Amino acid sequence: LYTDPHCNGKQVIVHLFEWKWTDIALECERFLAKKGYCGVQVSPVNEHVMVTKDYPRPWWERYQPVSYKLTSRSGNEAEFIDMVQRCKKVGVRVFVDAVVNHMAGLGRTGTGTAGSTFNSDNYDFPGVPFSRQHFNTRARCPSHDGNVNNYGDPNNVRNCNLVGLTDLDHSQEYVQDMIAAFFNHLIDIGVAGFRIDAAKHMWPKEITAIQNKLKDLPEGGRPFFYHEVIDQNDGAITTTEYTALGYVTEFRYCQKIAWGIRNFGDLNNVVDYGWHMTPSANAFVFVDNHDNQRGHGGGGNLLTHKTPRDYKMAVAFTLAYDYGFTRVMSSYEFGDDSSLGPPHSADFTTKDVPINSDGSCGNGWVCEHRWRAIANMAAFRNAVAGTDKRKWHNENEQVSFARGNKGFFAMAKSGHMDATLDTGLPAGEYCDLISDCAQKITVDGSGRAHIVINNNDDPIVAFIAVPYN
Ligand code: LM2
Ligand code: CA
Numbered sequence: 001l002y003t004d005p006h007c008n009g010k011q012v013i014v015h016l017f018e019w020k021w022t023d024i025a026l027e028c029e030r031f032l033a034k035k036g037y038c039g040v041q042v043s044p045v046n047e048h049v050m051v052t053k054d055y056p057r058p059w060w061e062r063y064q065p066v067s068y069k070l071t072s073r074s075g076n077e078a079e080f081i082d083m084v085q086r087c088k089k090v091g092v093r094v095f096v097d098a099v100v101n102h103m104a105g106l107g108r109t110g111t112g113t114a115g116s117t118f119n120s121d122n123y124d125f126p127g128v129p130f131s132r133q134h135f136n137t138r139a140r141c142p143s144h145d146g147n148v149n150n151y152g153d154p155n156n157v158r159n160c161n162l163v164g165l166t167d168l169d170h171s172q173e174y175v176q177d178m179i180a181a182f183f184n185h186l187i188d189i190g191v192a193g194f195r196i197d198a199a200k201h202m203w204p205k206e207i208t209a210i211q212n213k214l215k216d217l218p219e220g221g222r223p224f225f226y227h228e229v230i231d232q233n234d235g236a237i238t239t240t241e242y243t244a245l246g247y248v249t250e251f252r253y254c255q256k257i258a259w260g261i262r263n264f265g266d267l268n269n270v271v272d273y274g275w276h277m278t279p280s281a282n283a284f285v286f287v288d289n290h291d292n293q294r295g296h297g298g299g300g301n302l303l304t305h306k307t308p309r310d311y312k313m314a315v316a317f318t319l320a321y322d323y324g325f326t327r328v329m330s331s332y333e334f335g336d337d338s339s340l341g342p343p344h345s346a347d348f349t350t351k352d353v354p355i356n357s358d359g360s361c362g363n364g365w366v367c368e369h370r371w372r373a374i375a376n377m378a379a380f381r382n383a384v385a386g387t388d389k390r391k392w393h394n395e396n397e398q399v400s401f402a403r404g405n406k407g408f409f410a411m412a413k414s415g416h417m418d419a420t421l422d423t424g425l426p427a428g429e430y431c432d433l434i435s436d437c438a439q440k441i442t443v444d445g446s447g448r449a450h451i452v453i454n455n456n457d458d459p460i461v462a463f464i465a466v467p468y469n
Pocket of ligand 1: 060061062063064099105106162163164165197198199228291296297
């Protein structure tokens, strides 16, 4: 239940972090549909604080809700609706980052992005409306200062203020109703599902109560859900508490894949059930996300776009591998400034995403999702969905494997790979996806093929047993 992304069997979504709705609509039409992406995770769609006090307009202001009105830094409701419809029309679905654990942080007051007033210190959010009675009380929160500070105690993690963010009491039906109305509005517009922000800080049964108040999608079926639970074997709360509710983020995979790319031998162990990693059927998998790529939630020593060769290997491998449901990150440049908002003009409006003649993006948008070794692997993952992994081979910093008899993947971190390998694919001539078919691979009658990987920036070969377009 809640695990169907409603995109015709496609398998990869991309987080277009901080993009404007107008740009996402264009990207669906000009790129995502063609490459076989299932959908887009968009930044929070609802009204949020405009932070100026600690930092001028950081990206994280969008994780401080003011109301459920659909005007944010990415655009207004009309633009949002237009985007959802245009993307849907070309087979690309929209998944909303839903920040419903809390409202804005204590100490913040003023007017939000849709013009609603608010005062966090009074727990007053008339744009919803929520008032003091709708928030968790000190009686429910076992913490000396009201903040989350004991990850060994679920009551502390779930009923206290996360980094000072005013914590909603989801045991109340009124609170559930406000959130369900927000979600149902989005479902009416054509959204296909939700990322539940800070799900670790909400009781699973209370998320279920909200889910039970939701409509089916207009085309039928339950919305897709993935729950943000940072479980690195370091606290009382585990991902398995959430698997009945949809997919659950698997942050241990981020650590494992970083180690695996740094030390290829560890790729043998990239999914480690000894580590209690989430079963594949409910694991939501990614190499990095908008938090941990900049040292926020679950961060530290992971792979990001800042080391492109390693990063491409990590993402391509992840998309080839038979674990979980995958999300690709698409970033903007931020240097060493972990609060820096998206590329913007002097008045802080977000800049457009211009596309260069070589297909890369301008204005400081990184667009990892357009890198060949990443973008072209969406087709691979779509083609091999449901097949097993076989013919695994990993030595000398080279790894290769087949997915059923539908796809073959090989990657060489160092040196030059020149090997005749058993691919298990039917005889024929295949296109290497990574090089846009510049390289062709011939599989003989016994399934063997001569695979060559040059020691360049895209040290990967991948092909599928379906026509290449
Ligand atoms: C998440 N997942 O569970 C988001 O992925 C993550 O980006 C959010 O934190 C977090 N949960 C809450 O939604 C981000 C950011 C924080 C930031 C909050 C709220 O990582 O640094 O906290 O959004 O904007 C900021 C300040 C923090 C301050 C807080 C409240 O950095 O110092 O705490 O606002 O004013 C006093
Ligand atoms: Ca909470």
